[in-house]
Amino acid sequence: MNSEYNVSRYLVSRLHEIGIKHIFGVPGDYVLDFLDEVVAGPIQWVGNCNELNAGYAADGYARINGAGAAVVTYGVGGLSILNAVAGAFAEQVPLIVISGAPASHRRESGVMVHHLISNYYMQLDIYKKITIDAAILTDPNTAPDEIDRVLRNCIARKLPVYLELPADIALSSCRKPGELFYDEPVTSNEDSLKECILEVAEKINKASNPVILAGVELLRFGLGRETLKLVETSEVPFVTMLNSKSILPELHPQFAGIYRGAWSHESVRRQVEDSDCLLSLGVWITDLDTGMFSTNLDNRRMITVGGGKVSIGSHYYQQIQLDDFIRELTSIIQPRNYLASHPSVSFQSKKPFVPEQSCILSAPRLYECVDFYLDDNMILLAEPGDAFCAAPEFHIEEADNFIVQSYYCSIGLCTPAALGVALACPEKRPFVLTGDGAFQMTAQEVSTLIRERCPAIILVINNDGYLIERVLHEDGPYNDIQMWNYSRLSDLFDGGDFVIGIKANTEEELEHAMKIAAKEKNKLVIIEACIINRDYSAGLQRLGDTLKPKK
Numbered sequence: 020m021n022s023e024y025n026v027s028r029y030l031v032s033r034l035h036e037i038g039i040k041h042i043f044g045v046p047g048d049y050v051l052d053f054l055d056e057v058v059a060g061p062i063q064w065v066g067n068c069n070e071l072n073a074g075y076a077a078d079g080y081a082r083i084n085g086a087g088a089a090v091v092t093y094g095v096g097g098l099s100i101l102n103a104v105a106g107a108f109a110e111q112v113p114l115i116v117i118s119g120a121p122a123s124h125r126r127e128s129g130v131m132v133h134h135l136i137s138n139y140y141m142q143l144d145i146y147k148k149i150t151i152d153a154a155i156l157t158d159p160n161t162a163p164d165e166i167d168r169v170l171r172n173c174i175a176r177k178l179p180v181y182l183e184l185p186a187d188i189a190l191s192s193c194r195k196p197g198e199l200f201y202d203e204p205v206t207s208n209e210d211s212l213k214e215c216i217l218e219v220a221e222k223i224n225k226a227s228n229p230v231i232l233a234g235v236e237l238l239r240f241g242l243g244r245e246t247l248k249l250v251e252t253s254e255v256p257f258v259t260m261l262n263s264k265s266i267l268p269e270l271h272p273q274f275a276g277i278y279r280g281a282w283s284h285e286s287v288r289r290q291v292e293d294s295d296c297l298l299s300l301g302v303w304i305t306d307l308d309t310g311m312f313s314t315n316l317d318n319r320r321m322i323t324v325g326g327g328k329v330s331i332g333s334h335y336y337q338q339i340q341l342d343d344f345i346r347e348l349t350s351i352i353q354p355r356n357y358l359a360s361h362p363s364v365s366f367q368s369k370k371p372f373v374p375e376q377s378c379i380l381s382a383p384r385l386y387e388c389v390d391f392y393l394d395d396n397m398i399l400l401a402e403p404g405d406a407f408c409a410a411p412e413f414h415i416e417e418a419d420n421f422i423v424q425s426y427y428c429s430i431g432l433c434t435p436a437a438l439g440v441a442l443a444c445p446e447k448r449p450f451v452l453t454g455d456g457a458f459q460m461t462a463q464e465v466s467t468l469i470r471e472r473c474p475a476i477i478l479v480i481n482n483d484g485y486l487i488e489r490v491l492h493e494d495g496p497y498n499d500i501q502m503w504n505y506s507r508l509s510d511l512f513d514g515g516d517f518v519i520g521i522k523a524n525t526e527e528e529l530e531h532a533m534k535i536a537a538k539e540k541n542k543l544v545i546i547e548a549c550i551i552n553r554d555y556s557a558g559l560q561r562l563g564d565t566l567k568p569k570k
């Protein structure tokens with residue numbers, strides 16, 4: 020046993036080793052010894068306004084960095100962060116939660132202590148349902164192995180994990196960290212892979228209008244570059260979905276658009292559904308990503324890769340990993356000729372935004388303006404609401420410049436997630452496109468963006484309440500919210516010169532605001548865009564048409 024190491028220091032060292040440079044959270048007495056080790060070590064502590072926000076910030080951090088971590092105290096903290104962990108579990112985001120806990124002798128005696136729900140194992144039991152691995156560190160001799168196993172599972176499976184650290188164990192000495200062994204990656208069966216690739220390559224080579232459908236798992240498993248190589252070697256046109264938007268650059272000549280069943284542009288839908296060979300890579304079939312399951316795909320003309328297998332029409336090959344499949348296919352696929360390789364109708368390029376004089380701002384014009392001012396150095400985060408209904412139309416030129424939670428859809432994620440994005444990727448600027456309702460959920464985190472000097476752009480779509488709910492259902496008083504003075508939020512948070520707040524009611528005012536945001540690269544800019552007519556995007560119109568009960 021090396022007395023220089025205790026369980027907290029061991030954990031900090033491992034977190035740093037797997038790439039964690041910032042850790043988010045809220046303190047509490049059960050976790051203070053651990054936090055002392057954090058602040059004494061190489062990881063930067065980032066205190067949040069509440070635990071849910073810490074979880075969202077760590078989620079944003081993890082989506083960019085490959086892993087993110089949040090620290091909370093027992094019960095009150097551990098339960099407050101749960102919605103963020105559930106979202107990370109649903110969306111496959113590698114989020115590590117560390118919770119302090121009462122000392123072991125308290126647990127063993129079962130006495131009533133502050134923050135306890137009723138049973139000392141209840142928090143662990145809850146976490147077991149929404150993480151890939153969860154452990155209470157009850158013994159300093161076994162804690163290092165448990166920490167290593169839990170972190171390995173987080174990284175390998177890209178899913179959240181949970182570590183509970185009783186207050187007395189935090190400073191107990193333990194062995195020093197040895198080499199961190201990662202599990203061997205799950206490999207493909209070589210014979211199966213070889214046979215499968217020959218069949219797939221032949222099918223694609225013979226097809227007259229093949230298409231690649233690039234799904235969200237490519238994003239989660241960091242396979243964007245490999246996929247781009249496949250796309251460029253094969254010269255096959257490609258489409259993405261809302262949850263995989265910008266996994267490949269959108270101004271690429273082979274990009275046809277975003278596919279989402281009946282909600283796609285007609286040209287995209289025809290390109291995909293009329294294809295005689297659709298290669299679907301790591302796609303999740305969720306309601307909002309498929310236009311409420313309105314895809315019309317013929318299995319006999321599809322090759323589907325994901326979940327460790329490849330289905331070709333009605334037969335399949337097992338034990339084939341997505342990364343092996345892409346790499347091997349790239350090595351033998353024949354390039355197509357230029358004309359055959361290009362989408363029948365390619366994604367339209369950006370339109371310049373020219374404001375109409377004294378014209379009240381409408382939602383479609385707001386989105387045209389945002390699209391025009393988005394640039395390669397920005398990472399767009401779009402909230403559920405009209406923002407993410409409009410997002411498929413944006414042109415994201417660089418890969419990986421877009422974040423959306425389009426499956427779990429928890430409103431309020433994006434403002435705190437922008438903090439995580441800004442710290443994980445300081446060379447880029449987060450651009451939060453949020454509804455007023457979503458913003459009100461977690462707006463306190465603007466205060467941490469200020470404290471950490473993160474020069475984000477936050478554009479609040481002020482359409483006076485929960486517009487998406489008004490559109491999807493008959494309206495009711497439950498969709499109303501308190502009107503805030505969003506552009507003056509900085510006064511409350513004492514943002515001083517670092518924050519610029521601008522309110523835009525007209526097209527000219529919005530253009531002016533976006534120009535200032537683009538110019539003031541080192542400032543936090545909050546733009547309140549007022550949509551006084553409560554109009555909305557064509558995307559939300561389509562969603563409403565699908566969901567509203569037919570008369």
Ligand SMILES: Cc1ncc(C[n+]2csc(CCOP(=O)(O)OP(=O)(O)O)c2C)c(N)n1
Pocket residue numbers: 402403404405406428429430431453454455456457458480482484485486487488
């Ligand atoms: C945490 C959470 N609570 C509630 C919901 C249900 N919900 C979905 S969208 C929405 C309203 C969004 O309003 P706003 O952010 O103003 O966007 P708008 O539709 O007005 O553009 C609500 C309450 C949710 N998705 N997540």
Ligand SMILES: [Mg+2]
Pocket residue numbers: 454455456480481482483484485486487
């Ligand atoms: Mg709204």
